[in-house]
Amino acid sequence: MTRTHVACNLNGDDVEFLCDQNETLLNALRDEVGLTGVKEGCGTGDCGSCSVMFNGRVTCSCLVFAPEVNGATVVTVEGLADAGQLHPLQQCFLEGAALQCGVCTPGFLVAAKALLDKNPNPTETEVRYALAGNLCRCTGYDKIIRAVLDAAGQLNAAQ
Numbered sequence: 733m734t735r736t737h738v739a740c741n742l743n744g745d746d747v748e749f750l751c752d753q754n755e756t757l758l759n760a761l762r763d764e765v766g767l768t769g770v771k772e773g774c775g776t777g778d779c780g781s782c783s784v785m786f787n788g789r790v791t792c793s794c795l796v797f798a799p800e801v802n803g804a805t806v807v808t809v810e811g812l813a814d815a816g817q818l819h820p821l822q823q824c825f826l827e828g829a830a831l832q833c834g835v836c837t838p839g840f841l842v843a844a845k846a847l848l849d850k851n852p853n854p855t856e857t858e859v860r861y862a863l864a865g866n867l868c869r870c871t872g873y874d875k876i877i878r879a880v881l882d883a884a885g886q887l888n889a890a891q
Contacts, residue, residue, distance in 0.1 A: 825840075
């Protein structure tokens, strides 16, 4: 099978990689690009663990063929940190113990970042709604919601 050339902006950098035409973005990110932060939880788009931002929209990377991102902008959990400094969301997840096994964490972080980009001061209900596509089998969600609200507060205080 012929490999497909893909060029996109990934986490702020222009990257190129080769992939099979039917390879998922999830697998290409992990196997071709080496970004292992994106996790496969279900492979059917039901859990949100593999969430990335694809042209500004939260998207399950297991449901997108890698060639579809040619010319696009993609942000993974690795793209949240800046110059080695954790994003406030990542720091609040750590400090608030909003993770356990870690499989769902990258998807929650990406979805939360997308929310805070659009709504820097969300209510608890808005956070819960924005994260509804992400499933966690370990934490019970309360610590995750608190971490997102804490990060929103920190980001607002910094501005």
